[in-house]
Amino acid sequence: MSQNRTVAVIVGSLSKDSVNRKVAKAIAALAPANLTFTEVAIGDLAFYNPDIESEAPAPWTTFREAIKAADAVLVVTPEYNRTMTAVLKNAIDVGSRPWGHSIWAGKPGAIVSASPGGVGGFGANHNARQALGALGVAILPFEAYVGAAHTLFNEAGELTNDASKAFLGELGLKFADWIERNAAK
Numbered sequence: 001m002s003q004n005r006t007v008a009v010i011v012g013s014l015s016k017d018s019v020n021r022k023v024a025k026a027i028a029a030l031a032p033a034n035l036t037f038t039e040v041a042i043g044d045l046a047f048y049n050p051d052i053e054s055e056a057p058a059p060w061t062t063f064r065e066a067i068k069a070a071d072a073v074l075v076v077t078p079e080y081n082r083t084m085t086a087v088l089k090n091a092i093d094v095g096s097r098p099w100g101h102s103i104w105a106g107k108p109g110a111i112v113s114a115s116p117g118g119v120g121g122f123g124a125n126h127n128a129r130q131a132l133g134a135l136g137v138a139i140l141p142f143e144a145y146v147g148a149a150h151t152l153f154n155e156a157g158e159l160t161n162d163a164s165k166a167f168l169g170e171l172g173l174k175f176a177d178w179i180e181r182n183a184a185k
């Protein structure tokens with residue numbers, strides 16, 4: 001029997017109707033029951049500026065503590081102009097400082113991208129992998145690009161596409177196993 005594990009979810013979109021958030025919710029619903037997923041908001045993080053680190057804004061601290069406390073992190077992001085979104089990059093930067101106190105090193109993570117386009121946010125996905133990989137996140141070796149994402153959900157935001165259910169369910173299973181193997185003991 002696997003241990004209960006907490007997963008911090010970061011959605012790289014500020015849109016209230018974000019299709020990436022729907023994907024994140026679908027992953028959570030399909031994943032093994034020992035994983036509990038909670039979104040950690042990033043929209044109120046001030047742009048990272050080392051000059052204000054000595055009086056860090058409260059949302060920076062809240063964000064850092066929430067990621068630190070989680071066993072793993074799931075990033076689900078749109079692609080903006082072939083990279084991850086600025087809000088996601090800012091959150092990654094905030095978590096990486098102050099120097100020597102990064103919240104990322106050794107954390108098991110999965111990266112998913114979703115887009116209405118056919119390429120499924122490939123550029124954003126790999127851009128996020130570059131940053132989080134450099135910061136020492138143990139990134140699940142599973143490629144997850146969700147294309148035509150707007151066609152996969154009903155009006156209630158539920159995933160209705162069977163192939164996507166199977167794919168995101170497989171991702172959840174692999175992620176649960178990955179967390180078990182990489183979580184801090």
Ligand code: FNR
Nearest residue numbers: 013015018019020021078079080081082115116117
């Ligand atoms: C986009 N979009 C987009 N899509 C894509 O596949 N590749 C891209 O490079 C871009 N670039 C881009 C730039 C900007 C500024 C915006 C606002 C949008 C479209 C994007 O994928 C679409 O709006 C998604 O619905 C965004 O995801 P959420 O917010 O619905 O999760």
